[in-house]
Amino acid sequence: MKRLAELGAEVSASLEEARTRGDAMSRVRAKIVAREVPHLRATRHRRRAYPNLRLGAAAALALAAAIALTAFFAWPHKPLEAQGVEAESPPSLSFIVGEGSHELPGATGAFIAAPEAAETRVQFSDGSTLRLAPDARLRVAEVARNGARVLVESGTVHVSVVHRDDTRWSVAAGPFEVQVTGTQFDVVYDPASSSLAVRMTEGSVVVHGCGLLGAEGRRLTTGEQLEVSCKDKTSSASAPDTSPDDTATPDGEQTRSKASTPSTVRPAEPSPSAQPTVRTSKSERIDTSRSVVDLARKGSHAEAMTAAEANGFDTTCAALSGPELLLLGDAARYAGRFDRATEALEIARRRFAGSDAAATAAFELGRIAMDVRRELTVAGDHFETYLRERPTGSLAREALGRAIEARSRAGDSARAERLAVRYLAAYPDGPHAKLARKLSSADPDPRTP
Template identity: 35%
Template sequence: MNEPPATERLNEALLDTVRRAGDGTLPPARERIARERLALALTRPAAPTPFRLALVAFAALALLVPLLRSRQLTYEIRDASVAPEKGYVRPASSAPATIDFSDGTSVRVLADSTVRIAQADLFGAALVQEGGSALYSVRRRAASSWRVAAGPYVIKVTGTRFLVRWTPASREFSTDLLEGTVVIEGPGAPGGVQLFAGQRLRANPSGQITIEPLSTPPDTRPPLASAAPSLSVAPSIPAEPAASSPQAPAPPPAHSGTPRAASPEPRPVGRAPGQELGALLDGIELEGAEAFAARSSAAVVMEAADAARLGRRAALARSLFAALRSRHPGSREAAVAAFLLGRELDERSPGQAIALYRAYLAETGGGPFAQEARGRLLAAVARASGPEAARPLAEEYLARHPSGAHAPLARALLGAHGE
């Protein structure tokens, strides 16, 4: 059951070189860190598989749909003396009708007026005032969008109270803004005109717009009759006290004053495997990397930094590498820290990374990371200062490492300059 006999093969000397180079043993300290890292990973919940993710998404959707449905805007019509047609509210001449929306918004449709509910969804409603007068009290909500169309005019509403009059026959339009702000678009204001509380916008049949102050500003809380005396609906629209107004800001939640940062993130406690290393790193974090480096040998700081790096605690690893360089200058570990710190900063701070790679190469004159340091230096300089600046580095890289990982980049840089 063997493959066909080969007359030629690679000799054992080469294959032995591969076996030796790819030896799987680690120095004891690194092996211990790797084992601790596995133990630490076992204490964490497993990363969700695609199947689990799909399951979670499905469950979330199943919960979300009823929630969205519950937040869907619904409405009821009160006091309509005649049964409304679908979407239409047309009070009889004797009394107004009220549309109560589930989000707290209400629309008072006055006698002999017509309002059509064109759309009502999660985010608000679009109403068409086909004629007559109506008072709108729109509840302010995040991301809500209300529109009221009256003839050629459209009122964009966030949260406010306003009275709209529209007479189709004479094409006269007016809006009295009692609270908040609205933007009105229409003939004479194609880009929209903003109206503030206490103002009235009038538009005549030719589309000419005038804005004037209401005779009694809304913050004096007048009865509606004083703002629109001809409507005679004041008794049915009480002026709400500020505290109970739907527009009044909600009181802050009871815990809103507690800053999150004040309570440190709880860490798991117990004797689970892997916590020894985690606890060590926690301790260094509390003590501060500089203080830890000041009282520890360079080798110990390097080991801790390595553990932080392999344990995906990048910020702590960076602090430890920096502390290693400041507290143990001239040591072999400090030189290696320059390279590793440079690599950590490669993406976010190429200038610093370049300086650190240069420092590593200057301090060691070679060493196990020299090839990668030269390659990364070359790439960082090309990125930060352009191909021209990187050209000498590319030449040096190719001379030293013709088949290195960055050789294609070096050749590309030299090739781009006519070589």
């Protein structure tokens, strides 16, 4: 109110000054008019009042504007969010795959594979990193402004997440999930045995999965290790040895007189499941198939398989679309049911031949044949099937690289070389480029002196 009073005083002074100037001008005009002919005096008299009116109107407008501005800035304002106006959201994280001249922009959902003899780094814009050990494979499934969700397909991955107040990261591997806020650890996943190992370097994580770690999961801190196997229904953890029996060597290194003893974690008792009900209605069978899809999307892989088999696996597959069959195949793989995964993928190829889903099913069949069953020739056939059906598809680079691996390891060097030449022509800096150059005599590495 004090500021408003000051503005009012300033406006009053301006008005008085304007009025004084107006009176002076009026007196001057009166003298001029007195010398003019009489018939012009009336006209000049009417015009004489106009300048004062204009000055008064301008002053009134200035006063109104001053009052409005004072009220606007003095009145308490709500933040934009409270007014229903959303502030611009911070951008999601981005990431780069590879290092140096081999760096490539990362794509959400794309497969990232480390070659057989070298590591591969994934660098995120927040400073977090993933380092894939040789032959490890993963996907960055989702990214947000404060974290990401990573799916480890197989192998060993070193995870280093930069901690912030709202950091939200998760690393999934088959039926397992590791919740991360800011830490460093190694995760090792073997899809054939559906087993997971987590080795902590620093920080803490919470591991869930398989119903073996309790409803709230198992918390691990610096130095602890955890090994879990869904197939064997076993779980064991070991803590760092902090006993006083450690002695220092002259080099300052620690030697232990006894090894730390793993403490066995007792598996949680499985909750009793209701007996499956026999379905006779077609609409009921479709509803059950929908629930299978919902469970798979939520990551409840074992539950999805239980529901699919209770409903009849063939019946469930018959009610699903091509993309849903791929989802069911993923759930079966993550649950360690590779027989069911193969069945779902083969149904997708038969029912939806020529579609994107059928081509992706061929790629997934190749992965099962190569990573789980070690059937290299069969794997190569599946990968090349994908390439024939989708030569420029989203999985083409990975399919071509894995086809080279499969043919080379199966001893089919001539075919591996032809694929290697093709790979170098399309992806000279791809993750399999080093292997391709090794196999291809027609395209030596130009960076080698």
